[in-house]
Every structure is written in C-alpha cells, then in structure tokens.
Amino acid sequence: MSTAPGPAIEVLLDGYGVNTNLGLTALCSVLLIEGTDAAQRPTRILVDPAHVGRRTFLWEALAARGLGPADIDMVVLTHAHWDHVQNIDVFDHAPLFVHPDERHYAHSPHREDWATPAWTGDILERMDIREIEDGDELIPGVRVVDLAGHTVGSVGITVENSDGLSLITGDALHYAHVALTRANPLVFWDPDQAVASIDRAVSLADVIYPGHDQPFRLTADRSIEYVRPFCLTITGATPDRPGLSFSDERAAPWNMPGIADLAGRKAEFEAAAAARRAQRERASG
Ligand SMILES: [Zn+2]
Numbered sequence: 021m022s023t024a025p026g027p028a029i030e031v032l033l034d035g036y037g038v039n040t041n042l043g044l045t046a047l048c049s050v051l052l053i054e055g056t057d058a059a060q061r062p063t064r065i066l067v068d069p070a071h072v073g074r075r076t077f078l079w080e081a082l083a084a085r086g087l088g089p090a091d092i093d094m095v096v097l098t099h100a101h102w103d104h105v106q107n108i109d110v111f112d113h114a115p116l117f118v119h120p121d122e123r124h125y126a127h128s129p130h131r132e133d134w135a136t137p138a139w140t141g142d143i144l145e146r147m148d149i150r151e152i153e154d155g156d157e158l159i160p161g162v163r164v165v166d167l168a169g170h171t172v173g174s175v176g177i178t179v180e181n182s183d184g185l186s187l188i189t190g191d192a193l194h195y196a197h198v199a200l201t202r203a204n205p206l207v208f209w210d211p212d213q214a215v216a217s218i219d220r221a222v223s224l225a226d227v228i229y230p231g232h233d234q235p236f237r238l239t240a241d242r243s244i245e246y247v248r249p250f251c252l253t254i255t256g257a258t259p260d261r262p263g264l265s266f267s268d269e270r271a272a273p274w275n276m277p278g279i280a281d282l283a284g285r286k287a288e289f290e291a292a293a294a295a296r297r298a299q300r301e302r303a304s305g
Contacts, residue, residue, distance in 0.1 A: 026181030027055025027161040029188075032066070032081045033074060035232045036252055037195050046071060046103035048231055050078060051188050053179055057159045065094045065158060067177055067188050069107035078107060089113075094158060098190020098231065099174040100126045100144065101135040108147055116147035117158065119166070120296060121289050122173025123149060132278045133208055136171075153296075167192035167221060169214025170204055172289060176221060184226035191231035192217040196244045199228065203273040209282060211275055
C-alpha cells in the first residue's frame with residue numbers, strides 16, 4: 021500500500037442547474053484531477069471540458085492555477101453530450117478517454133436526441149481516442165465506473181485518496197437532490213439503468229461531484245451537505261428589472277420521445293460489449 025495521500029480532485033468550473041425559459045445554460049461541472057501515473061510522473065486529468073460558451077472561462081480557470089491547456093495530460097468524457105464535449109479541441113494534444121458505446125452511439129444518435137447532435141461522432145474522431153470502461157484505472161487511485169442510463173455509455177470517475185472516495189458522476193446524477201429522488205431528470209437511453217446508476221453512485225461515494233451541481237455528501241440522516249460555498253453571479257440584469265423573474269420550479273423527469281426505439285439497438289451494443297470482453301480475455305490470457 022502506498023502511503024502517499026493519493027490523487028487530488030478540484031473543481032475547475034462549477035456545475036450548476038440554473039436554466040431559463042429561453043434556453044439551457046447547461047453549466048456542467050469541469051473537474052481537474054492531479055496525481056501521478058504508474059511511473060510516478062505528475063499527471064493532470066481534465067474531466068468534461070464543457071461547451072464553447074465556457075471556453076474563455078476554462079482558459080481563465082486554468083491560468084488562475086498557473087496552467088495552460090498543454091499542461092493537461094488526459095481528457096475524460098463522462099458522456100458525449102454537447103455541453104460536456106464541445107471544448108475537446110482545446111486539448112487536441114491529449115488523448116481523449118470515452119466509453120466505446122458512447123463513441124459508437126455518437127455516430128448514429130436518435131433523431132430526438134437533441135443533446136447528441138449528428139456531428140458529435142465527427143468531432144470525437146478528430147481526437148486521439150482511448151476507450152474506457154468499468155474497472156479501468158486511468159492512473160493509480162483514479163478509476164472508471166459504468167453509470168449507463170442517462171446515455172448508453174455514461175461513466176463515472178472515482179478518485180480515491182486519504183480523504184475517501186470522490187465520484188464524478190457526469191449526468192448519471194445531474195443534481196444533488198437526485199441522490200434522494202432517484203429520478204434522472206433527462207433520460208436518453210434507459211430509465212431502469214438510470215435508476216441503478218444513481219443507486220450505484222450513492223452507494224460508492226463519500227463525496228459526489230454531480231454533472232450540473234456542486235460537490236456534496238449525504239449525511240447520516242440523508243440530507244445534502246455541499247462541500248463548497250455557492251458562487252454564481254448573473255450579469256446584465258438586476259432582480260428589479262421589469263420582466264425578470266425567478267422560480268425554483270423543477271421540470272418533471274423526462275424520457276426522450278422515441279426512447280423505446282432504442283430497445284431495438286440494445287442487442288447491437290451488447291454484441292459489441294461481448295466482443296470487447298472476448299478480446300480482452302484473449303489479450304490477458
Ligand atoms: Zn448529459
């Protein structure tokens with residue numbers, strides 16, 4: 021056993037579920053993991069580079085730490101939705117880690133899947149893709165867990181150090197309250213898998229880094245305890261602006277129309293997974 025404290029996890033850009041009646045802001049959590057690889061070389065992993073509306077903010081967040089894009093060694097996608105992937109080209113020097121099912125689906129998304137535009141597969145293939153799935157170790161202390169349901173190839177990333185186990189969930193768990201409601205607000209692949217993935221995330225982690233909310237832990241009496249102060253400034257308007265209003269109403273959980281069509285494609289993904297398992301067994305055997 022190593023006596024090192026282990027890899028560190030840090031929020032680069034906060035995720036938050038603020039939305040409007042005119043469109044989604046889609047602020048996903050952007051995370052930085054700093055550890056060492058198996059050869060003890062310092063390694064920085066960026067998880068979910070976010071959408072282009074946040075590109076300059078991402079540059080600034082890196083610069084505030086004395087870093088630039090070139091200092092990122094690996095980029096991981098929890099899944100291939102537009103608001104998580106668009107800045108991958110900022111890191112085109114680095115390998116891009118994505119689940120093979122997510123990669124495959126991104127080339128033929130369902131017509132109703134507004135979060136996976138038809139160009140998604142093309143922008144992924146511009147990168148040096150490395151496929152990851154459940155159990156894979158990115159660097160010591162940093163592992164992949166399958167959290168399918170929101171999308172076919174959603175993954176979480178666990179970061180284990182002397183503080184415990186942190187889990188980056190992507191949109192397998194958008195918001196802290198989902199840990200209690202057990203209802204994924206946006207399901208594009210499989211509602212039952214989505215519930216199982218929420219349960220898996222909650223059972224695994226000491227601290228959860230949700231897809232669109234701040235990191236939190238569940239206390240012994242199952243209340244949500246955020247581990248960072250909340251900070252969001254809305255610019256260009258003040259609360260007394262005529263016509264501006266605030267609401268804490270949440271949209272009801274939503275399943276993609278036509279999601280039943282995808283059942284017909286499950287055999288295709290299962291066959292591909294079986295082929296990958298067989299290949300791995302041959303490689304290790
Ligand atoms: Zn998503």
